[in-house]
Amino acid sequence: QKEVEQNSGPLSVPEGAIASLNCTYSDRGSQSFFWYRQYSGKSPELIMFIYSNGDKEDGRFTAQLNKASQYVSLLIRDSQPSDSATYLCAVNDYKLSFGAGTTVTVRA
Amino acid sequence: DVKVTQSSRYLVKRTGEKVFLECVQDMDHENMFWYRQDPGLGLRLIYFSYDVKMKEKGDIPEGYSVSREKKERFSLILESASTNQTSMYLCASSKQGQETQYFGPGTRLLVL
Numbered sequence: 001q002k003e004v005e006q007n008s009g010p011l012s013v014p015e016g017a018i019a020s021l022n023c024t025y026s027d028r029g030s031q032s033f034f035w036y037r038q039y040s041g042k043s044p045e046l047i048m049f050i051y052s053n054g055d056k057e058d059g060r061f062t063a064q065l066n067k068a069s070q071y072v073s074l075l076i077r078d079s080q081p082s083d084s085a086t087y088l089c090a091v092n093d094y095k096l097s098f099g100a101g102t103t104v105t106v107r108a
Numbered sequence: 109d110v111k112v113t114q115s116s117r118y119l120v121k122r123t124g125e126k127v128f129l130e131c132v133q134d135m136d137h138e139n140m141f142w143y144r145q146d147p148g149l150g151l152r153l154i155y156f157s158y159d160v161k162m163k164e165k166g167d168i169p170e171g172y173s174v175s176r177e178k179k180e181r182f183s184l185i186l187e188s189a190s191t192n193q194t195s196m197y198l199c200a201s202s203k204q205g206q207e208t209q210y211f212g213p214g215t216r217l218l219v220l
Contacts, residue, residue, distance in 0.1 A: 032207055043198055043211035088150065092207050100150035
């Protein structure tokens with residue numbers, strides 16, 4: 001069983017809309033969670049991390065964590081064409097385990 | 109800014125060749141990692157190191173070895189390259205006690 005699962009894409013949203021990305025994980029003891037963004041042909045870059053249940057906001061990005069449901073999500077508000085990328089969810093249980101990624105395309 | 113560099117962006121090798129992938133970081137990070145990334149599979153951890161001369165197997169170490177003789181440099185070695193090792197290889201580093209990993213630009217390896 002894969003440790004970190006992300007909703008399959010690709011996800012296409014119109015400019016200005018909200019993009020919602022979901023991620024579930026299998027290890028109930030996981031304590032820290034990360035979202036990386038990867039543009040085509042580039043390496044991943046960290047956009048957010050979250051440790052506590054609830055919401056964490058950073059600009060247009062909101063990460064949501066629910067440890068009881070083993071679920072972490074990323075919301076991108078007012079989506080822009082520059083947000084078009086693959087988003088990787090990562091969970092830390094002594095090492096980072098990555099999901100396969102969800103590709104987001106924002107239509108102008 | 110953290111800078112992680114990898115020796116090659118693109119590499120073409122023949123089956124059976126010994127391949128060296130080099131990674132260097134300039135931020136005095138203790139932790140270094142090697143991943144491979146394949147479509148639909150995400151990033152998979154090959155090996156990691158928390159200190160000089162120290163190494164630990166990740167999720168898919170078979171067919172690979174690593175070397176860390178200096179703190180800033182972490183090398184991935186394919187002893188005898190095979191076609192199923194064609195992939196994007198990403199190196200990352202992080203500071204001890206901090207979980208954020210910083211990635212290099214990647215090496216796209218093609219084994220013919």
